[in-house]
Amino acid sequence: MLKILIPSMFMLLTTWTSPFKQLWSTILMYSFLVATLSLTWLAMPTDTGWFYINNYMAYDPLSSPLLVLTCWLLPLMIIASQNHLAAEPENRQRTYISLLISLQIFLILAFSATEMIMFYVMFEATLIPTLIIITRWGNQMERLNAGTYFLFYTLAGSLPLLVALLIYHSSMGSLSYLSLTSLPLTCSNLYADKLWWMACLLAFLVKMPLYGVHLWLPKAHVEAPIAGSMVLAAVLLKLGGYGMMRIMIILDPLTKELSYPFIILALWGVIMTGSICLRQTDLKSLIAYSSVSHMGLVAAGILIQTPWGFTGALILMIAHGLTSSALFCLANTNYERTHSRTIILARGLQMVLPLMATWWFLASLANLALPPLPNLMGEIMIITSLFNWSFYTLILTGLGTLITASYSLYMFLLTQRGPIPHHLILLEPSHTREHLLLALHLLPLLLLIAKPELVWGWTA
Amino acid sequence: MNPYILTILLFAMGLGTTITFASSHWLLAWMGLEINTLAILPLMCQSHHPRAVEATIKYFLTQATAAAMLLFASITNAWITGQWNLEFMSYSLPTTLVTVALALKIGLAPLHAWMPEVLQGLDLTTGLILSTWQKLAPFYLLLQINPSNTSLLLILGLASTLVGGWGGLNQNQLRKILAYSSIAHLGWMILVLQFFPSLTLLTLLMYFVMTFSLFISFKVNNSTTINSLSMSWSKAPIISSMVPFILLSLGGLPPLSGFMPKWLILQELTKQSLAPLATLAALSALLSLYFYLRISYAMTLTMSPNILLNALPWRLPSNQHTLPLAITTSLTICLLPLTPAIITLLTL
Numbered sequence: 001m002l003k004i005l006i007p008s009m010f011m012l013l014t015t016w017t018s019p020f021k022q023l024w025s026t027i028l029m030y031s032f033l034v035a036t037l038s039l040t041w042l043a044m045p046t047d048t049g050w051f052y053i054n055n056y057m058a059y060d061p062l063s064s065p066l067l068v069l070t071c072w073l074l075p076l077m078i079i080a081s082q083n084h085l086a087a088e089p090e091n092r093q094r095t096y097i098s099l100l101i102s103l104q105i106f107l108i109l110a111f112s113a114t115e116m117i118m119f120y121v122m123f124e125a126t127l128i129p130t131l132i133i134i135t136r137w138g139n140q141m142e143r144l145n146a147g148t149y150f151l152f153y154t155l156a157g158s159l160p161l162l163v164a165l166l167i168y169h170s171s172m173g174s175l176s177y178l179s180l181t182s183l184p185l186t187c188s189n190l191y192a193d194k195l196w197w198m199a200c201l202l203a204f205l206v207k208m209p210l211y212g213v214h215l216w217l218p219k220a221h222v223e224a225p226i227a228g229s230m231v232l233a234a235v236l237l238k239l240g241g242y243g244m245m246r247i248m249i250i251l252d253p254l255t256k257e258l259s260y261p262f263i264i265l266a267l268w269g270v271i272m273t274g275s276i277c278l279r280q281t282d283l284k285s286l287i288a289y290s291s292v293s294h295m296g297l298v299a300a301g302i303l304i305q306t307p308w309g310f311t312g313a314l315i316l317m318i319a320h321g322l323t324s325s326a327l328f329c330l331a332n333t334n335y336e337r338t339h340s341r342t343i344i345l346a347r348g349l350q351m352v353l354p355l356m357a358t359w360w361f362l363a364s365l366a367n368l369a370l371p372p373l374p375n376l377m378g379e380i381m382i383i384t385s386l387f388n389w390s391f392y393t394l395i396l397t398g399l400g401t402l403i404t405a406s407y408s409l410y411m412f413l414l415t416q417r418g419p420i421p422h423h424l425i426l427l428e429p430s431h432t433r434e435h436l437l438l439a440l441h442l443l444p445l446l447l448l449i450a451k452p453e454l455v456w457g458w459t460a
Numbered sequence: 461m462n463p464y465i466l467t468i469l470l471f472a473m474g475l476g477t478t479i480t481f482a483s484s485h486w487l488l489a490w491m492g493l494e495i496n497t498l499a500i501l502p503l504m505c506q507s508h509h510p511r512a513v514e515a516t517i518k519y520f521l522t523q524a525t526a527a528a529m530l531l532f533a534s535i536t537n538a539w540i541t542g543q544w545n546l547e548f549m550s551y552s553l554p555t556t557l558v559t560v561a562l563a564l565k566i567g568l569a570p571l572h573a574w575m576p577e578v579l580q581g582l583d584l585t586t587g588l589i590l591s592t593w594q595k596l597a598p599f600y601l602l603l604q605i606n607p608s609n610t611s612l613l614l615i616l617g618l619a620s621t622l623v624g625g626w627g628g629l630n631q632n633q634l635r636k637i638l639a640y641s642s643i644a645h646l647g648w649m650i651l652v653l654q655f656f657p658s659l660t661l662l663t664l665l666m667y668f669v670m671t672f673s674l675f676i677s678f679k680v681n682n683s684t685t686i687n688s689l690s691m692s693w694s695k696a697p698i699i700s701s702m703v704p705f706i707l708l709s710l711g712g713l714p715p716l717s718g719f720m721p722k723w724l725i726l727q728e729l730t731k732q733s734l735a736p737l738a739t740l741a742a743l744s745a746l747l748s749l750y751f752y753l754r755i756s757y758a759m760t761l762t763m764s765p766n767i768l769l770n771a772l773p774w775r776l777p778s779n780q781h782t783l784p785l786a787i788t789t790s791l792t793i794c795l796l797p798l799t800p801a802i803i804t805l806l807t808l
Contacts, residue, residue: 095701106715121796125715128708135761144757151753152746155713159742162723166730166738192735199739 001053038071077227146223157206160199207240211269221288234321274403301382309385316378326441348420368408472499486534515581533557569623620647625747658806663721704756711749717795
């Protein structure tokens with residue numbers, strides 16, 4: 001673990017001391033090395049149980065796929081950002097890369113934390129680099145509002161979480177994951193205990209996001225530059241899911257009744273945000289709402305608390321991370337050419353950029369959960385476990401799947417098929433780095449078809 | 461100001477606080493506070509600007525009232541118990557009166573109204589002295605008498621955090637924002653005074669470090685309004701890139717050091733079964749965070765569309781001594797991992 005964390009920290013040093021002409025290549029190569037090393041985390045001789053590095057950092061089959069996704073995403077973010085930062089002064093480029101690297105360090109520490117307060121501190125710590133990336137390097141005036149919404153929604157949810165964790169600590173004595181399974185809070189029916197249950201989950205529900213508290217996400221995703229959108233969609237939302245999975249252990253048995261409205265809200269959110277996607281004019285906004293939709297399904301899967309639910313949630317988180325990040329990269333290729341996110345301004349691209357159309361096709365198929373991709377595996381497992389809980393959820397989830405398929409297809413057909421608009425007279429051909437970027441997103445997704453054991457956690 | 465006069469005044473301020481620190485007799489403590497107040501008054505009105513003079517008068521009147529109330533409380537205590545010792549106040553009337561007097565001295569809500577106007581009338585350095593040094597002696601007294609009137613301290617604390625948050629929202633003058641930030645932080649300090657006094661001291665010292673960084677950063681830019689901060693990228697680019705971190709640290713965001721006092725205070729409050737109060741205080745910190753974020757937006761995260769036709773100031777050599785700023789900024793950002801060591805130091 002330290003052989004990945006310490007090099008990541010020293011990557012910060014490399015950013016500031018590399019000669020400027022070799023900055024991007026050096027950082028790219030360095031981050032690819034770290035990402036390759038991080039693949040060792042996937043090898044697990046036993047199916048359950050922790051792999052301890054020291055008392056404070058460990059990983060298990062739940063956190064290792066997320067850790068590998070985090071490490072894999074940094075080189076992708078570097079490839080994606082190089083073009084739009086090329087015009088900036090040298091020190092600002094170095095600062096941007098430092099922000100991305102520090103984000104990765106905080107995420108590694110968050111996913112490998114063994115104690116809940118350490119997880120909380122790192123969970124909050126990821127907010128600062130993301131805030132700076134969104135508000136400093138976003139492109140429109142609305143980015144300030146986006147940063148404020150992002151920071152305050154997350155903090156308003158997570159400050160009660162801090163108090164709830166401290167309450168648990170003062171009564172149980174320890175917040176280490178290793179002992180959480182044997183220390184559930186004794187069952188009582190006081191109203192205060194229900195508030196405590198809510199306080200534990202609110203932060204993660206806001207981060208996922210759950211449908212009612214999701215307003216920060218479209219703003220933040222749309223206004224962020226490409227690396228910001230990638231890391232937000234791929235990893236930061238999964239922090240919410242991961243935290244929820246970890247904290248569910250201590251929330252029994254209150255969850256049996258109290259989770260009811262949140263499951264329904266999450267499933268309703270799948271349908272509502274899917275329907276909103278069908279009416280979007282902004283491409284990034286469409287992908288952002290599709291993120292909310294998928295994560296609503298993840299939230300429902302986690303709140304169900306069955307083995308299939310957890311497994312499905314984890315698989316869907318990994319698959320959605322790769323898919324959503326790929327879609328944002330594709331939207332960015334459009335944005336870099338036309339400097340507009342309006343969908344109808346750049347249509348019929350299959351005629352102009354046929355190779356990119358392949359990637360659009362694959363990413364859209366992944367988004368609509370085509371078998372045998374892991375997206376489907378995750379969704380099917382969640383839908384099955386929800387069906388087991390109540391038959392009627394099938395209406396909501398079935399309708400949700402249908403709407404997901406329709407807006408993914410809609411996005412593909414609208415951007416790729418049809419006649420080219422008359423005003424598109426000069427579009428650069430696709431760059432190799434864009435093809436590389438998308439291949440690196442979608443190849444792991446395709447390879448996961450062959451060995452899903454890597455990402456299905458410890459329960460299946 | 462004449463350097464000899466300045467020396468005398470600064471020595472007198474130090475003397476006043478030191479006398480209060482060294483005292484165990486109420487009259488000596490009161491005397492130290494009065495010397496302290498009198499010494500800073502010429503510093504406050506040295507610019508002879510009407511606003512500065514008005515600030516000086518307001519400061520003098522409130523501090524004198526507070527000191528008189530303190531004297532009255534200690535005389536009452538002497539009348540009832542027959543002794544003048546600081547630590548042996550056991551009756552509720554003198555203790556409460558001392559607490560309220562000291563609250564007026566440091567500017568806790570609802571006795572905070574003088575603070576924004578007084579700070580607005582001062583220049584940044586004197587304002588820094590007012591926010592940091594002048595709080596030491598009253599806090600020493602608060603820690604010594606160890607007030608145990610639970611609800612009074614909690615009301616003072618919670619009201620201060622809320623007033624500090626809401627009051628600063630409509631300001632664009634930096635000194636008034638710093639005043640409201642001071643009120644909010646003092647509220648946090650008072651919340652935990654009766655449960656874990658060492659945390660009060662920790663919060664006070666952390667607040668000193670963070671506020672020092674912020675005041676000196678503003679002084680380097682020579683700016684007193686949010687709008688004038690927007691050109692700081694051209695004067696001192698590195699300082700303007702560090703200020704968002706100082707501001708977020710003041711707002712209490714992990715992993716910066718400002719999170720440390722808030723975390724420890726919330727822990728203590730939950731141990732004392734005051735969880736709803738802890739949640740309210742934590743959420744009130746979000747109000748302050750909003751205006752800190754607004755300053756950082758104006759200063760660093762956006763660039764104002766001014767067209768500069770001259771050589772940017774950062775290219776020219778400057779005589780400013782920024783070593784203290786560098787030290788306190790590093791402490792403001794990087795001190796959180798040392799929390800266990802600091803707690804051990806405090807509980808010795």
